[in-house]
Amino acid sequence: SAVISQKPxxxxxxxxxxxxxxxxVDSQVTMMFWYRQQPGQSLTLIATAxxxxxxxxxxxxxxxxxxxxxxxxxxxTLTVSNMSPxxxxxxxxxxxxxxxxxxxxxxxxxxxxxx
Amino acid sequence: xxxxxxxxxxLSVPEGAIASLNCTYSDRGSQxxxxxxxxxxxxxxxxxxxxxxxxxxxxRFTAQLNKASQYVSxxxxxxxxxxxxxxxxxxxxxxxxxxxGKGTMLLVSP
Numbered sequence: 594s595a596v597i598s599q600k601p602x603x604x605x606x607x608x609x610x611x612x613x614x615x616x617x618v619d620s621q622v623t624m625m626f627w628y629r630q631q632p633g634q635s636l637t638l639i640a641t642a643x644x645x646x647x648x649x650x651x652x653x654x655x656x657x658x659x660x661x662x663x664x665x666x667x668x669x670t671l672t673v674s675n676m677s678p679x680x681x682x683x684x685x686x687x688x689x690x691x692x693x694x695x696x697x698x699x700x701x702x703x704x705x706x707x708x
Numbered sequence: 709x710x711x712x713x714x715x716x717x718x719l720s721v722p723e724g725a726i727a728s729l730n731c732t733y734s735d736r737g738s739q740x741x742x743x744x745x746x747x748x749x750x751x752x753x754x755x756x757x758x759x760x761x762x763x764x765x766x767x768r769f770t771a772q773l774n775k776a777s778q779y780v781s782x783x784x785x786x787x788x789x790x791x792x793x794x795x796x797x798x799x800x801x802x803x804x805x806x807x808x809g810k811g812t813m814l815l816v817s818p
Contacts, residue, residue: 635796635810685751697806699751
């Protein structure tokens with residue numbers, strides 16, 4: 594299975610600032626996703642990170658707020674822009690290494706607190 | 709709006725008992741079904757997937773799928789305290805992305 598690392602593991606940020614989260618995978622993967630898990634809630638898909646092109650965002654999420662890059666098959670970044678306390682959440686990178694979605698693995702997550 | 713529903717729990721079972729976790733989904737066109745386990749403060753890990761109606765067994769875990777009733781379940785036999793976690797049901801429809809339920813917390817007491 595793919596080994597996924599995320600940086601930072603946690604951060605406390607002031608409102609109005611931005612934070613970029615990095616996701617690094619130890620092998621090339623076909624698909625990369627970014628999820629959010631708010632306290633007491635399930636995982637919500639933010640977007641699919643597409644290599645070399647714009648990410649595909651889910652309803653309720655926009656590029657200006659959550660810009661995503663994926664320059665190659667092993668790395669992606671998610672930026673949380675102009676943060677507010679409502680953005681406090683755990684952000685998780687997820688990858689699919691094969692053709693079937695059952696091979697989906699999650700990174701350790703980034704715990705973000707916005708004050 | 710595709711929805712995946714789970715009882716939030718907690719579901720409390722004694723050690724050695726069978727834990728039964730249930731999930732219903734709204735999209736009749738859903739094709740693939742997954743169970744993830746998430747320990748507190750950790751990321752989800754895949755434990756089972758099922759694509760066809762019926763049962764699928766893997767060790768102490770059995771996934772059951774009934775597409776006509778839009779229902780999927782996870783049975784854990786001989787439950788152990790280490791099984792205490794939140795179990796997330798996830799469903800794939802159409803666009804090949806996962807829709808997660810809110811999860812059921814399982815507590816296994818020694």
